[in-house]
Every structure is written in C-alpha cells, then in structure tokens.
Amino acid sequence: MLYSNIKNEKIKNIKKLNQKKYRDRDNLFIVEGEHLVLEAYKKGMIKELILEQNVIFPLDVPTIYVTNDVINYISELETPQPIMAICNKLEEKELIGNKILVLDGIQDPGNLGTIIRSAVAFNIDTIILSNDTVDLYNSKVIRASQGLLFHINIIKRNLLDIIPVLKENKYQIIGTKVTYGNSLKSIAKLQKFAIIMGNEGNGIKDEIQELCDQFIYIDMNEACESLNVGVATSIILYELDK
C-alpha cells in the first residue's frame, strides 16, 4: 500500500506521535533512520515499518510505503530518512540489579540520550526517571542515545516513593553536588548503589537531597563552575564502574 497524501488519516495519526500526549495515548513512538530502526527491530519493538517508495529494506514486520512528501511531513529531522518505524513502547520492568542511576528532572533531551548511552557503557542495571524528566520517547532522546535506550532497563517512578524502598533494600543513596561532599576520586568501590543526578539548572530537589546517605562531587578547576550534566554523569559512572 502506497500512501501519498499527507491529509490521509493514518498518516496524520503517525505524525501526531511526534507529540508526547499522543505517544502516551497510543503507547507508541517513532524511530527514524536505518540504525535506530534496526535496533528497534532486534528488540521486537516494531509495530509497522514505513519505507519511502522504492526503498528495499526487507524486515519481517508489517510494512507500508509512502512518498517522499509523506516522509518529509512526518519527519522531525533536518535531513529526513527514507526508513522509519512505529514502535511499541518498552515494557516497564521492575527495578533490577545493584547499580541504579536516578535522574531527578533532567530536561534536555540531548542530555538524557547521552546519559542513557553512558549508562549502558558503564554497566548501570536500571535507570529510574522522575516523573518530571523529559519524555524518554522524544525523538531527540532516542537519537542522542543512539538507540541504546532499548538495551537497558528504564523505569519511571515518584522518587519520594522509590528512594525509601531502595534504602530499605540496602542501596547506598548517593547524591551529587557541584562542590559539596566527598571527592569522586576518594570514593571506595560500591557494591550496591543508587546515584542521583539532578536537573540542569537546579540540581537535585531539596526533599530528595534529604534522603541521600552521602554526596559526591567532581574535583575541577575553579574557573569552571560546573560541568554539563551529561558529562558529569558519564564521569561518575565511569569512575564507579572501575
């Protein structure tokens, strides 16, 4: 079936998935480009493959063909790709593993994607997103993560509920601040921890800070007031993974 009209109801509904409210309503999201489509395919997440007419990309999933106009209409990229897919959202699992990363209100999708990529690199078992974290299925998050959000357990929780549960289960709760606490370099190896990273402008919320067992900071030259949160998270996860 070839779709050529951007006013077609099905095409309009696909494009709506660029907005969070429709992703939430339909429990679906879009990925664009060969690499991300293949990553989603490997995980069995594709509901429908969307190919520009004449593109040969044989995957064993329901497939529709569209014109270049339709690709350009749906795409959020500066350079739209002739291969896209509509995917089912990941099933939320329970909290697993001993190495937990907690994100308290990260707002920039590029930062969240970068953090997910580094969390996979440095063997985090579960990422917990606060309810006010940017949407995991925002296309910029997916692109910045290079599809690695499909390779790690990510759950969304009220942090004021889940952190006490982590404490009961003997996770060390570690907050991060720019200049307060223990130097990252001096931290002994941790077996079971939840490390909390805060919002870009405001850091970790006060009521979450109160739940922390200790704080760590990254030593740096005082000319630099702070690091990008994606960079800071990556350095901390690298160090904790040693």
Next chain:
Amino acid sequence: MLYSNIKNEKIKNIKKLNQKKYRDRDNLFIVEGEHLVLEAYKKGMIKELILEQNVIFPLDVPTIYVTNDVINYISELETPQPIMAICNKLEEKELIGNKILVLDGIQDPGNLGTIIRSAVAFNIDTIILSNDTVDLYNSKVIRASQGLLFHINIIKRNLLDIIPVLKENKYQIIGTKVTYGNSLKSIAKLQKFAIIMGNEGNGIKDEIQELCDQFIYIDMNEACESLNVGVATSIILYELDK
C-alpha cells in the same frame, strides 16, 4: 543612539557576524545574554555593547541601543536576549603548558563547546584546533562552552606541522580509539602530553594516527559501540588530571 531599522547598514553588518566568513573578515564575533557578555567584558574583549532600549546594564564600553525588532533580527536564539555584545576575537597566543588537547576535525558546535568547558575543568593548558574543526566563534560553541573559551589558550594549526614540533619538545603524543591501545584505567600519570581526539564519525585521520606514540581507549560494555566525543574527551581529561 537608538537603532530601530533592521535595514540600517550597521545593523545588517552586525547580523552578518552570525556567518563565519564575516567573523573572519572583521575579526569579530557576537555573544548573547548577560552571562556571556559579562565573561567577555571581564576579559576586555567587548568592542560594542548592544542593549535593548530601556535595559540598564552599565558597562564601561561603547554602547548602542536597539529596539526589540532589531534584537530579534540579530539574535540566533529561540528566546532572544536584550543584552548582546560585539567582541574582538581572542589574540592567538603560542603553545603554552605541558597539558595539550588536540582536536582533529570536531564538527558539532555543541561538542566543541562541551569539550572546552571540560578542558578548563580538568586543567588543560592549550587546545589546538585543526583547520577543519568547527569555527570557535560559532554562537553554539560559545554557548555550550558557557563562555569558558575566554579562559583557556586556544590556537588553530595544521596538525601535520604542529605535532612533529610537540614530539621534538618531548610531549607524549596520545591518540584515542574506541577499542585499540591501552586502557585509560591503566595509564600511568603523564607529565607532558598531547591527547588527540578525532572527528565524530571518522575518528583521528590516518596521517595523524601515524604520529601517535600510543593509543588509549575507555573500557566499556560492548553493547555500547562508542561514546559521544564530548563525553569521551571529558572522561579522558578527568582521568589524566588525577
């Protein structure tokens, strides 16, 4: 003097500074927003301050006033700021110090800005940009660096000329690859080094690789093929600064 017409020759010339060719021609660049303007002011780099009419921001530099229309016309930001400045480019100094970061063809302005911020944080003395690196005075570079490009010696060179000079002067030339060489964790403390980071897609050019004394990589889970270059650089500089 109040400028209200976007067709005014002076205003048109200011806006042209958003393009590299005019920044190069005039040896000038623009910064937007209070924080960056203050950083540039502290370094004595401001040629002319641009304020939206009625804004009070008294700095001891030549100042012009413009209407909101003119601000919106000049600005590259989604939310234009009522405070901007035209700045003289930094004077290029010579290579200084023992800790050198070499960037071989970084293309993304956000990455370059992030790398500059981390280089200041982790006490790099000089950053050498290859001639094909993204323009240092691109507004996205300046914003991502949070103005820290004013706090570090940055020079632009042909890497095939400068690296042999570094070798003669006993700098260890360290290349970076995703999975080849020595693990970053195993590197002994270096006193005098030049660490080379490559382009986002292609890494370090072959002819530059041939000049390296050793290569290092960052240990990571194999599900992650590579890290963002800004993240990788930051982790390496953090480790070398210990």
